[in-house]
Amino acid sequence: MKPTPANLPPVLKRLGELIGPDLERTNAIILEQLNSQVELIPKLGAHIIESGGKRLRPVLTLLSAKLFGYTGRDDALLAAVVEFIHTATLLHDDVVDRSDTRRGRATANSVWGSKAPILVGDYLFSRSFQILVAHADLNVLRIIADACAVISEGEVMQLVATNDLTTTEEHYLEVVRRKTATLFTAAAQIGAVLNHRSRAEESALAEYGTLLGIAYQVVDDALDYSASNEALGKNVGDDFQEGKITLPVIHAYRHGTPEERAFWSDCLEKREFPEGALQRAIQLVRERGSLDYTLARAKTFADEAKAQLAILPDTPEREAMAMLADFSVARSY
Template sequence: MAVVASLPNQTPEQPGIQSLVDLVSAGMEDVNQIILAKAGSNVDLIPEIARHLISSGGKRLRPMLTLACAQMFGYQGAGHVMLAASVEFMHTATLLHDDVVDESDMRRGKLAARKLWGNQASVLVGDYLLGQAFKMMVDVGSLEALRILSEASAVIAEGEVLQLGAAKNIQTTEAEYLRVIEAKTAALFAAAAEVGPVVAGQSDAMKAAARSYGMELGLAFQLVDDALDYGGTSADLGKEVGDDFREGKITLPVVFAIERGNEQERAFWKRCLEGEDVSDSDLEEAIALMKKHGAIADTVERAKHYGANAVKALEQLPSGAHQDALAEAVAFCISRVS
């Protein structure tokens, strides 16, 4: 698997993550080899499903954070590679589980694994990948890194349950939604960044700064995805535009549109989010209401706020090429919807 990152619709004028890719390329080659090896099994269905998702692209941003946040301290060991592979397996397992819970048909522009092999196989292979992730964490021999990533795994599961409770609930507030994505998405970004200075033997201050960077970047990343679901393209998302709407998901643009809408508009949201049969015209109406109330634009502004927080956290970490590349990753995240 030679391709480290796939950047859909990126032009030379847009911020990118090429600097980050270049800095961690050697480590990512090792990560990719570990991923391919650890996804193997004597049970044929396991590598078949795992590689369907693993080989389908994605930016691999989370494991790159782990590598960069260790390398910026001059770390020379191999522990960061194993932890980066663990992070990617945790993320892949989450995607397999998410698609079952959300009943999604597409993932990264391909049919979701559950559509090809069924829900049960997808869940069980996700469990297998989590098991492999924890075995690799143990092999690294850092109890602190194991604690951080295992806590993240539990928090992610909590976030999924929180999102399930918020689904189709038009009373969901901005604060409640931010709590969901902090757990569901940002927690893994935070842990991925934090274990870099951990394995490099750095101070609590450096660990906290890396964790803060990852958390704020994760929040920005998810909010940009939320905006793209209503204002982007299928190429940007790797899935159909409007999937969140069709699945009855409450995201920040929806929260804003509902809060700012009149009684008739709130009735529209209630019907669509609680209904089973949502039409293309309903999606068009939803997007029109969001534009009317500035819901997409304000979601992007929130993302920029968290992105700025991420860059501020970076200022506490060692200056140099790695710090610059991590700042560029923030700019890239925001640029996807600019």
């Protein structure tokens, strides 16, 4: 079950207390900056931006800025840029993956076809850099530009590894680091840059973001074999149907019997799905302890993320960052 105001997790309630107005300002900037004379751009962009995501990346930017007592207004603007870039990657991802739903709603490509989301995603990337050039310093511009390049590399690495059961855990984690965690890294790092903090503090926030992003994605990959459609906001088993080699699969395949390995090969490499294939895959990742292993790995990354916070000021924002790390592995959606 997704959260409602009555059952919000403590971390989300705490975030509302700490940065609620800042996040509202960010959302207003997002809608304002989506403005374009080309009607489809704001319409399609708003479709995904208003679809109820957790806004974790802009939240990290706002928290990291406020952690050091930032009182300016550029934090919300840069948080909006971070969300624009995230939205652009989602638009492209859904086209590549041919996804029908995201966050419980129809994807943009299922509504408008594949061409429009790609072009609007490109617009969001371009709009992000227009905003950065106009308002941000060169250090922030460099962080975001580097992040976009690394994210693209991760996308290509994941594409190459699709349907390849020789993919190792190390390669999988590198894809996750590049494709998902990189924007978490940039989002957290920006707050230190805005406040002109020490290189050590900036590095600690960047590493916290990286580790948090990895933990979050690893849990996402576990949920694809364990959550409900309603809770997950997309179809359970999408990764399986798309041939994605995620950590639960890597572990189950490595520890499976010859018969089980043949099953994985038939489904993920040969793209042959017998009746009940998804249910069989879910059964195997449970029987082989692959879900437990995956969640344990995620917890390790979350714990390492929290450890990075030790050198930062002891503030309510730092406490909220630690809570976010715990939430990343305890969530069910």
